[in-house]
Amino acid sequence: MSTKSLMALVGGLLIVIVAANSLYIVNEFERGVELRLGRVSNGDLDRGLHVKFPFVDSVKKFDGRIMTLDAPAEPILTVEKKTVEVDSYAKWRILDVKKFYTATNGEIDRARSLLSQRINEELRNQFALRSLHEVVSGQRDELMLAIKDELNKFSDTSLGIEVVDVRVKRIDLPVEVSGPVFERMRAERELEAAQHRAEGEKMAKITRADADRKARVERAKAYRDAEKIKGEGDAIAADTYAKAYNQDSEFYAFVRSLEAYRATFAQKQDVMLVDPASDFFRYFKSANGDAAKGVQK
Structure with missing residues (x-):
């Protein structure tokens, strides 16, 4: 070459x-x-x-994307001085690159460590102002929002970081206090259940009594209407019988006698001892009853 x-x-x-x-x-x-x-x-x-x-x-x-900081679980005191194990995580991203580099020398692990310490401090500050019930369920959203706002006041000015979100994954009671707390919670739930059952039984008795009263009223109304209709029917029947009798009294007497014969001799073993000249046999000897009248004469 x-x-x-x-x-x-x-x-x-x-x-x-x-x-x-x-x-x-x-x-x-x-x-x-x-x-x-x-x-x-x-x-x-x-x-x-x-x-x-x-x-x-x-x-x-x-x-420059959103990153996750999974903080280790830490024991924290509530306002009632009860210790709880809090496991949390945060979502964050770099907002001001120059400030971030100056504060951490460009080391992501250092930024994570500083942010983790700050999250732990804010959790302690916020939990110290609230009861166990509030941090578990009553004010969970307000708690997370307050922690995020306080973290951003520090991280934005000191680290050039924006905290997008902070969440608590789990809140556990220590083993030595979880047993008594659970027993107290169970007793409270049992008392509440007993109160609900008592109220339910009271309402059931009121409902049954009201239903029985209404049923008695309805039965009384139905009996009244039935008796009224029956009386009206009896009146119509009596009026019909009277009109029929007035039209042909002899035929009416004949029909009534046939009904009496049918009822009296319904069974073959029936026996009657009656005078043959009795008015009962009036139509046995003559269809118009004249023979019976002659006998009586």
């Missing part, structure tokens, strides 16, 4: 090295700062291709 070719090769390599140290890309999901001799020269790099002075400027890039 000739000297000229060697020099061209060396020159090409130098150009590639200089170009590689002069150009860099910041992706859409990244945030970055440009340093010149260790000091921040550009605190918020835009996304895209950039040029820097080779071997003088350097670039620090960080993940």
Whole structure:
């Protein structure tokens, strides 16, 4: 290889090295700062291709997406001085890259450690103002919102971090106090259940008594209406009988006698001892009853 070719090769390599140290890309999901001799020269790099002075400027890039900080469970006291084990996590992202780099020297682990300590302090401060019931169910949303607001006051100004959300995954009682607490809760629930049962039985008795009263009233009304209808029917029947008798008294007497015969001799073993000249046999001897009348004469 000739000297000229060697020099061209060396020159090409130098150009590639200089170009590689002069150009860099910041992706859409990244945030970055440009340093010149260790000091921040550009605190918020835009996304895209950039040029820097080779071997003088350097670039620090960080993940600009929302990250999760899973804090370890910590014992915390409530306003009643009850100890609870609180397991929480936070969602955060870098908001001010220059401030973040200055506060943490660009170390994500250091940022996590500082934020974890601050979350623990805010949890203690907020839990100390609330009862166990409030932190478990009564004011959970208000508690998380208050913690997030207080964290952002610190992290925004001191770390260049935005806390997007803070959540409590689990709140446990210590083993030595969980038993008595559970027993008290069970007793309270049993008392509440007994009160509900007593109220239910009271309402059931009232409902049954009201239903019985209404049933008696309805039966009385039905009996009254039935007796009224029966009386009206009896009156109509009596009036019909009277009219029929007045139209043909002899035929009416004949029909009544047939009914009497049918009822009297319904069974073959029936026996009667009656005078043959009795008016009972009036129509046995004559259809119009004249023979019986002659006998009586």
